[in-house]
Amino acid sequence: MELVIEKKNFKVLIKGLNMIFTALLIVLSCLLLFFGALIVFASLISENFVLNLIEGGKFSASFNFSGFELFLAEPAIKKFHYDKGIIVLLLFIVLIYISIIFYIIILVKKFLNSIMQGEIFTLSNSKRIEKVAYCFVSLSFVINTIQTYLIYALSQLFTLEQFMESANWIKSVSYHFFGVNWSMFLCGLIIWTIGRIFRYGSFLQEEFDATL
């Protein structure tokens, strides 16, 4: 009886996860399309158009870094300097980042679909898990660069460096583009190990299936 309940709970869990990842997939697809359209739009519009838009309207801007939020005053917003190159590169980098996350979500969804069909320990599942691990390891090398470039781009667009350097208590500003996110790297290694465990599991499953 307990086994039946556990099996039911497991099926419900997998179904629930499948629904969550389907929703994530839809959201990320919309985001990809949005950023793709934004890149095209940003590369076509002129810098004067954006500057006129900012001068004519009332905007507010804030930056949020891991819980620390910085609200920009109006003079800082008015000093917004639209650089097409920086904006397009920034959007392109964000698009690549979202694409990697999208690929991870697709792999996880395929894995969940396979489990729902009763195929758990298969070679294809182990390969999917290993691919997720490779994505995590790749992200661990680029995520610092992406985040730093985001801050760099925003500080260039709002000319924040000048404001900061004019303050007596700030000596200088520097950007560290290259670094490894060790937590993500370790996650990648752990997921890769799980993928190898599934590979061995698929071998055992084959042996079991071939035993009468």
Next chain:
Amino acid sequence: MAIIIRLDRMLAERKMQLSVLAEKVDLSIVNLSNLKTGKVKAVRFSTLNAICKVLNCQPGDILEYVEDDDEDDENV
């Protein structure tokens, strides 16, 4: 493989069809067919016990060892 399955010989001697054996042993016809054609990698004792019981025979009547040519070359 060096182990040959002589299930078809036993079924002919007992004048039994594969489907009847499958039903009595509680296995699928596909699995028994795989056994007959030597596609399985291993057989559980419980399965061998059920087959021998139904066919009223010894395991040696169903399983036969034949030396592989590869093994012969290794010995030489």
